[in-house]
Amino acid sequence: MTPDAGFYPFSKEVWQAVNTQAMNALARREYCREKSQIESVRCVHLEDETEDSFGRQVWFFEAFGVDPVGRNHRLYGALDFTVQYGILEPARAALVDEPQHRNRFLLSVIRPSHQQIWGAPSTNVWVRLTLAFVLFATAIWMLFLWVSLVG
Structure with a gap:
């Protein structure tokens, strides 16, 4: 987690957008929106927007997803947002069964592979x-x- 991410005061709109995207990630995996729960939402990586580059935010969350059969699943999610001209835009989402896989998602955001195919x-x-x-x-x-x- 980047140091600034834990103490940054996010607005109510940002929290709503993150929770909405977390619920959408559950819905894409066909978990019931009404019975599933999102909890422990937190920002783990924060890059401020500059004049020459967009900002970026990575959020982690835990969820209890209820599948169509009615079984409960413990899930770990990661959401990647870009900040473009002050507007939060969803970029990628990952929903996994193990928290270690979520950390790989964070590492791919923080240190992307710069090896181009031509190299x-x-x-x-x-x-x-x-x-x-x-x-x-x-x-x-x-x-x-x-x-x-x-x-």
Whole structure:
């Protein structure tokens, strides 16, 4: 958890938006909205909005979900929001059975993988082979074109 996230005074609208998105995450997994409960909602990561980048908030929650058969499930959720021009926009949501999986979600938000697909060694091989084939095919085509014009 980032230090600022635990003590930041969030408005009533923010709390309502987070609770609504948490309930929507339960509904997407087909848990009953009326019987399920959201509890222990807290902000665990907070990045303020700056002039050159949007802000970000990550919220964790626990829930008791009731499935269509009527069984209770203990669930752990994570919600990722972007703050764009002062407006909270939902970005991603995760609902898992173990709290450890929720921490992986947080790590993917805090430290995203910056390795681009073009930087992977296997991609370099295929790109180089494709370029070599294109150059080879162009050379063969130019040779046939030159032979047909000269001959």
